[in-house]
Amino acid sequence: MSAVLIVAHAERAEAVSASKRLVDWLESEGHTVELGRVEASAIGRSELAADEPIGTMPDLAVSVGGDGTMLRSFDLVAAAGVPVLGVNVGHLGYLTEFEPAQLTETVAAALEGALGISVRMMVSATVRRRPGEDPDDPDPHDADTWTGLNEVVLEKRDPGHTVRLEVWLDGDMFATYAADGLIVSTPTGSTAYSLSAGGAVVAPTHSSLQVTPVAPHMLFDRSLLLPPDTEIGIRVVSERPALAAVDGRSATMLQTGDELVVTRAPYEAQFVTAGGDSFHRVLKHKFGLKDR
Template identity: 85%
Template sequence: MSDVLIIAHAERAEALTASKQLVAWLEGEGHGAEMGGVEATAIGRPELGVDEPIRTVPDLAVSIGGDGTMLRSFDLVAAAGVPVLGVNVGHLGYLTEFEPAHLTDMVAAALRGSLDVSERMMVSARVRPGAGNDRDDSDEEVAWTGLNEVVLEKRDPGHTVRLEVWLDGDVFATYAADGLIVSTPTGSTAYSLSAGGAVVAPTHSSLQVTPVAPHMLFDRSLLLPPDTEIGIRVVSERPALAAVDGRSASLLATGDELVVTRAPYDARFVTAGGDSFHRVLKHKFGLKDR
């Protein structure tokens, strides 16, 4: 018997239908099923609802939705080392490998250990308060972790923000820009891509720093070793907003620094081990042969 956590997009009917079918199959096979409270209520099984953060560690997490649901899934279970099987009922679905038609077969294979598990690095961020800034002492102890990226960007529309970047304790440059993105290889096809960053194979180990709409001659991405400590200090009078995988994290004032490093654990993707990275990239972005 295995315990399976289902994380579904609560506002997509197809995700809820697939969740209901998966619950029925799991129970029929003698496995345990849990879900978020909202999704469990939506499929008429409120007794399956669990609180967030989850208190018990499942054997497998099944994410049914799109890329946003996958990010939420890893936020819930990555620290515990739980593998996530992604089912696409979204649009692009770059992070989700499987389709609803094959859901129970793939879950059965994952529970048998017949599918590969690919480990991908994640990114972590914390705030280092500037001297004299009115922050709680616990602010420096809070760390946020993401699969795709950490972003520090302007709060005020119509203005840039000045951000001083440190690499392993040495000053590198001061950017005047709308913001800076620190992405993982997995996140290189997310916000970083739209800002002009390079596409990096998801199993690569590196951190990529990409400026957003920079007002300076140097506008290239930096591809850095994975263990680099990246400090981003707000040096303008305007504050900046930090976000991790699209989730608001903190507001930084002048002198505050966002410290970004590799996370202490990796995300574990369940994969069929079929298509190579470049084939998946070609398919998801509709690239054609000439």
């Protein structure tokens, strides 16, 4: 008997229907099931609702939705080393490998250990406030930390203006960017926001951090592909504040003198995979690239 957590896009009818079908099958096989509170309510099984953060970690998490649902799933379980199986009922579904039609068969194979695991690096962001900014917390080294699978973004808050961001690499000053923002992405996140900002596509199992400026107002506008253990410090040096976000979720506001320190996360994401198509074939399919 295994414990399974289902994380679903509760606003998509197909995801709700697939989740209900999966719950019924798992229970018939003697497995323990938990869902998020919204998902549990959507399928009429509120008694299966799990608290967040999750108390007792499951053996497997099943994400039923799109890429956003996958990101939420890893936010819940990655730190505990729980593998996530992604079922695509979204649009592009770059992070999700499996389809709803084979849902129960796929989950059964995963629980039997018949599917592979792809390990991906994650990224961590810590905010250090300038000394004296908070009278109740004068120590700038007491800071909050967030972790993500795709990227950390520090971008302008005010439309029509840029922010000035000072970038340090392993303690050495690199450059000051005048831009709409900066993205620090993992290889998995290279096909997300970083791609739309002109960043390179990086194979997801590669280990690196990519720094990509968003609409830079300067001659140097290239992405930096850095070793995975690089410490990237980004300090706000303009009078305008900047908003930090991790995997699309707003984290906090940074004022002048505040610093965002981005590093490799201390744990990794585990994707359940069938081990079929290579990265370049998946890329070709997802982006509709044609043979000539």
